[in-house]
Amino acid sequence: MHSEPSIGPTEIWQLTETVWSAILNLDLAEGAAETSHRSGIRVMTSCVQITGAWDGAVVVRCTEDLAKRCASAMFSTDSTTPAEVRDALGEIVNMIGGNVKSLLPGPSKLSLPAIAEGIDYQMSVPGTRVMSEVSFRSQGQPMQVTVLVRVD
Amino acid sequence: MKIMIVDDSKAMRVIVMRTLRQAGFGDHAMTEAANGAEALKMIQEQGPDLVLSDWNMPEMSGIELLRHLRARNNSVRFGFITSESSAEMHKTATDAGALFLITKPFTPEAFQSALTPVLAG
Numbered sequence: 001m002h003s004e005p006s007i008g009p010t011e012i013w014q015l016t017e018t019v020w021s022a023i024l025n026l027d028l029a030e031g032a033a034e035t036s037h038r039s040g041i042r043v044m045t046s047c048v049q050i051t052g053a054w055d056g057a058v059v060v061r062c063t064e065d066l067a068k069r070c071a072s073a074m075f076s077t078d079s080t081t082p083a084e085v086r087d088a089l090g091e092i093v094n095m096i097g098g099n100v101k102s103l104l105p106g107p108s109k110l111s112l113p114a115i116a117e118g119i120d121y122q123m124s125v126p127g128t129r130v131m132s133e134v135s136f137r138s139q140g141q142p143m144q145v146t147v148l149v150r151v152d
Numbered sequence: 153m154k155i156m157i158v159d160d161s162k163a164m165r166v167i168v169m170r171t172l173r174q175a176g177f178g179d180h181a182m183t184e185a186a187n188g189a190e191a192l193k194m195i196q197e198q199g200p201d202l203v204l205s206d207w208n209m210p211e212m213s214g215i216e217l218l219r220h221l222r223a224r225n226n227s228v229r230f231g232f233i234t235s236e237s238s239a240e241m242h243k244t245a246t247d248a249g250a251l252f253l254i255t256k257p258f259t260p261e262a263f264q265s266a267l268t269p270v271l272a273g
Contacts, residue, residue, distance in 0.1 A: 098235025
């Protein structure tokens with residue numbers, strides 16, 4: 001019987017935890033989904049798309065404050081520029097997305113990261129649906145990692 | 153020895169250099185390039201002993217950089233540090249002349265395991 005390739009919460013948790021422990025050395029715990037959508041808070045979203053034998057996207061969404069803390073951990077400094085924060089969040093989604101891609105059928109290509117930031121906005125990848133999503137907390141801040149799969 | 157780190161992410165170049173020091177390679181000179189095209193020019197000018205390159209970059213990818221180097225008969229030791237690690241990519245990398253492929257996220261131990269035999273040779 002043919003089964004659809006799938007990335008579940010367990011895989012998302014393991015890949016994200018590995019990035020957090022090996023690269024950032026920051027705390028990571030399960031979180032509640034609704035806290036990352038609180039109104040009035042600056043939120044950053046990074047996304048990579050996978051195209052080829054499997055089509056979809058990986059999205060990391062967190063508060064700007066957490067993105068800054070991640071950048072500080074990566075650059076080993078408390079003072080980071082907005083460009084460095086975008087770079088850091090892009091590299092985080094690149095690492096998680098690259099490892100997600102490796103678990104799915106190939107050959108496929110991983111896009112360069114795209115970043116969105118602002119207050120009270122929604123970002124969507126048209127033609128996809130949520131395959132799996134995990135909510136985390138790190139540094140007291142909410143974060144979500146979502147895997148989207150293209151709908152035929 | 154001179155090690156060149158090629159990655160479009162400044163954050164990742166910082167982390168690779170930090171991990172090289174943690175892995176015991178801090179006494180080597182390190183230089184940086186932000187993409188394959190910049191690296192190709194710098195490699196010809198500086199002649200590094202080892203290139204550690206990301207795969208997925210704007211301007212020129214890591215695999216394109218390696219193929220350009222080999223087409224010019226440049227045999228610099230070359231390894232990939234990339235978030236993608238499928239069997240297909242390993243084969244593509246080794247077929248093109250790469251010595252190893254380290255998967256992001258990585259540890260100092262992964263660097264020691266991959267680089268020690270390469271730098272000893």
